[in-house]
Amino acid sequence: MRVDAGLAAVQFSNPGNVGEAELPNFIGRSASFACGAVARVSLHVDDAQRIVDAKFKVAGCTVLVAALSVLTERVKNATTAEAAALAEDLETIERGLGPEVAGRGDCVLLASEALLEAIRAYSDSARDHWDGDDALICTCFGVSERTIENEIQTKHLDTIAAVTRACNAGAGCRSCYPLIEDILEEVNRKS
Numbered sequence: 001m002r003v004d005a006g007l008a009a010v011q012f013s014n015p016g017n018v019g020e021a022e023l024p025n026f027i028g029r030s031a032s033f034a035c036g037a038v039a040r041v042s043l044h045v046d047d048a049q050r051i052v053d054a055k056f057k058v059a060g061c062t063v064l065v066a067a068l069s070v071l072t073e074r075v076k077n078a079t080t081a082e083a084a085a086l087a088e089d090l091e092t093i094e095r096g097l098g099p100e101v102a103g104r105g106d107c108v109l110l111a112s113e114a115l116l117e118a119i120r121a122y123s124d125s126a127r128d129h130w131d132g133d134d135a136l137i138c139t140c141f142g143v144s145e146r147t148i149e150n151e152i153q154t155k156h157l158d159t160i161a162a163v164t165r166a167c168n169a170g171a172g173c174r175s176c177y178p179l180i181e182d183i184l185e186e187v188n189r190k191s
């Protein structure tokens with residue numbers, strides 16, 4: 001993820017994307033017990049899994065506000081899988097925001113968690129409403145239960161990381177982790 005210095009400066013002095021996404025259909029929240037900050041991200045995700053709009057509300061410090069502003073701007077028009085990858089790239093977000101965030105990784109993490117929660121809400125919903133023949137496990141990358149079972153059986157996989165390397169399942173928002181774990185247990189118990 002690339003965050004240019006000009007954009008970062010704007011996020012500190014005049015953050016964009018404050019408020020509620022147009023026609024929001026997924027919400028994510030995060031909170032810090034340490035400092036009391038709370039963040040809320042709303043997304044409008046279309047039928048093609050693309051984020052049409054992203055906005056945030058927050059009660060917290062300027063670093064948290066700037067991080068949310070950058071993240072919500074960057075994920076517009078991204079797929080939810082792309083957005084999850086952006087949200088997890090904390091190092092690049094911090095670097096892009098500049099020296100103001102030195103030692104403030106927890107604030108950036110809080111911003112990332114709110115966005116990831118909203119993406120996970122989308123993934124859970126899409127999985128629940130899936131009506132294909134094979135059960136859909138990883139919404140981010142469209143990986144079915146049968147594909148994951150085949151990968152585990154043929155390649156003798158025993159960890160989620162190995163499954164992710166083999167077929168991409170779990171490489172986005174990670175809401176499918178518990179399901180992949182169950183499949184791993186089931187397949188390896190039988191073999």
Ligand code: FES
Pocket residue numbers: 123137138139140141169170171172173174175176177
């Ligand atoms: S559903 Fe997002 S990584 Fe699998």
